[in-house]
Amino acid sequence: xxxxxxxxxxxxxxxxxxxxxxxxxxxxxxxxxxxxxxxxxxxxxxxxxxxxxxxxxxxxxxxxxxxxxxxxxxxxxxxxxxxxxxxxxxxxxxxxxxxxxxxxxxxxxxxxxxxxxxxxxxxxxxxxxxxxxxxxxxxxxxxxxxxxxxxxxxxxxxxxxxxxxxxxxxxxxxxxxxxxxxxxxxxxxxxxxxxxxxxxxxxxxxxxxxxxxxxxxxxxxxxxxxxxxxxxxxxxxxxxxxxxxxxxxxxxxxxxxxxxxxxxxxxxxxxxxxxxxxxxxxxxxxxxxxxxxxxxxxxxxxxxxxxxxxxxxx
Numbered sequence: 001x002x003x004x005x006x007x008x009x010x011x012x013x014x015x016x017x018x019x020x021x022x023x024x025x026x027x028x029x030x031x032x033x034x035x036x037x038x039x040x041x042x043x044x045x046x047x048x049x050x051x052x053x054x055x056x057x058x059x060x061x062x063x064x065x066x067x068x069x070x071x072x073x074x075x076x077x078x079x080x081x082x083x084x085x086x087x088x089x090x091x092x093x094x095x096x097x098x099x100x101x102x103x104x105x106x107x108x109x110x111x112x113x114x115x116x117x118x119x120x121x122x123x124x125x126x127x128x129x130x131x132x133x134x135x136x137x138x139x140x141x142x143x144x145x146x147x148x149x150x151x152x153x154x155x156x157x158x159x160x161x162x163x164x165x166x167x168x169x170x171x172x173x174x175x176x177x178x179x180x181x182x183x184x185x186x187x188x189x190x191x192x193x194x195x196x197x198x199x200x201x202x203x204x205x206x207x208x209x210x211x212x213x214x215x216x217x218x219x220x221x222x223x224x225x226x227x228x229x230x231x232x233x234x235x236x237x238x239x240x241x242x243x244x245x246x247x248x249x250x251x252x253x254x255x256x257x258x259x260x261x262x263x264x265x266x267x268x269x270x271x272x273x274x275x276x277x278x279x280x281x282x283x284x285x286x287x288x289x290x291x292x293x294x295x296x297x298x299x300x301x302x303x304x305x306x307x308x309x310x311x312x313x314x
Contacts, residue, residue, distance in 0.1 A: 029067045030297040034271060034280055036236055039308040040215040042169035050217070051077040052301040053119070054240030055284025057088040057132065058112045068285065068300060069118050075302050077123045079164065082154075083240045084130020084178055084221035087112045087145065088288055092135050109136075109145040117152045125154045129177040130221040130241060131259075132288065137184045157219065159188075159202050161209035171305075172216040174209075174234070176202040178241075179222070195260070199225045207232055215305075223267035223281045224260060230274040237279040238303075242268035244283030247294040255296060269299075 041048075051072050059065060072080065087109045098104035107113070119125050127149065129136070136143045149156065157175035164171050179198035182188045191201030199222070210216055212233035220229060223239035245255010245268040258265035272279045283299035 028297060029064070029071060029285070030283075030299045031071055032270075032282075032299055032301050034301065034303045036278065036280075036303050036305050037308050038215060038235060038305075040235055041305050041307045042166075042171065042215070043307045044167040044169035045171060045215075045305050046307050048166060048305040049075060049077045050238075050303040050305070051075055051080045051123070052083060052238050052240075052280075052282050052303065053080060053086075053285065054083040054238075054282040054301070055085040055130070055243060055286055055288075056082070056112060056115065057085055057284075057286030057288050058091040058109065059115075059286045060111050064298075065115060065118075069115075069122075071300055072119065073122055077302070078166070079173075080119050080123050080125045081173075081219055081238060082116070082119075082125065082127040083219050083238050083282065084128055085132040085240065085284070085286070085288070086116065086127065086130075087132055087135070088286065089132040089135040090288070092132075092145075107144040107148060110148075113145060113148045113152070116149060116154050120153045126173060126175065126219065127154050127156050128175040128219045128221060129156075129158055129181045131178045131180045133178070134181045134183075137181060140184055159205055161206050161216075163214075170214060172210060172214045173219070174206055174216060175219040176206065177221070195222070196225060196228070200228055203228055203232055210234070222260065223272075223279060224265075226267065226272065226274050226277070226279050229279070230277040234277060236303075237277065238282070238301075239267075239279060240282045240284050242281060242283075243287070244269050244293065244296045244299065246296060248296045250295070 092108045095108035158177035161174040164173050179195035182198050188201050192198045210233050216234050217236045218234045220237055220239050221241050229237050242258035246257050248255040254265050254268045258268050267281050269283050282301045285298045
């Protein structure tokens with residue numbers, strides 16, 4: 001009898017320890033570093049650093065936000081990219097309702113915009129819409145959150161291609177918005193009956209602007225369409241959306257579930273290859289429908305570019 005009680009007590013203590021560990025894990029940030037090597041990268045871009053912020057979901061935990069900002073400052077990135085879901089649709093809708101009723105002042109999404117303003121003080125920021133940014137599209141040109149982002153200097157690069165310059169050399173940065181945010185787009189809203197067809201339409205739209213002679217980074221919220229991205233002259237894709245598979249078991253890379261990939265997803269965490277294309281998927285920083293992660297630490301991704309001739313540097 002005493003032995004059974006000891007076993008029960010041991011199980012209770014183990015479960016309690018696991019819960020406490022997981023709570024602490026959810027409040028911390030994993031810093032992940034990738035070295036991206038390619039002979040297509042100009043030597044002038046050797047050592048160029050990109051900080052990737054993904055799936056922030058309007059986090060209001062001040063200590064957590066400080067950890068993120070301190071880590072980015074310490075890395076001294078050349079640019080910061082936000083690969084979607086900076087805002088959380090649920091939080092945004094509640095704030096919009098409170099503002100309309102007079103219970104709150106300001107604009108919906110203010111905390112996420114304040115976070116972006118801290119980022120812009122560190123380095124130039126480039127931003128694409130994730131599926132949660134669909135809530136910004138009822139008035140897409142005059143949306144107060146979008147206006148605020150543009151006022152503070154964040155460059156929204158939905159379905160655009162631009163050049164990044166360093167010491168006279170250039171690489172390309174392209175971005176496509178999440179296909180669920182196309183329902184108000186005058187050209188692409190009718191481009192397909194599902195998100196895959198709409199993603200293909202966006203890639204077709206930006207393809208003429210992609211110079212195949214330049215190294216090209218594509219920001220795309222959804223990783224599951226990597227086969228579509230690989231059809232174009234894109235060298236590196238940065239994605240998020242999958243939240244690291246949300247629930248991960250020991251020795252399990254991908255996790256149990258990801259939005260739009262379902263159970264046992266294929267693309268949730270780290271680097272993947274599709275032909276000549278490399279895709280890096282961030283586990284993201286926040287949560288949405290599921291309010292917690294299990295053995296799945298929030299992640300901030302840093303990438304350093306290097307020409308193959310210098311890849312022995314690290």
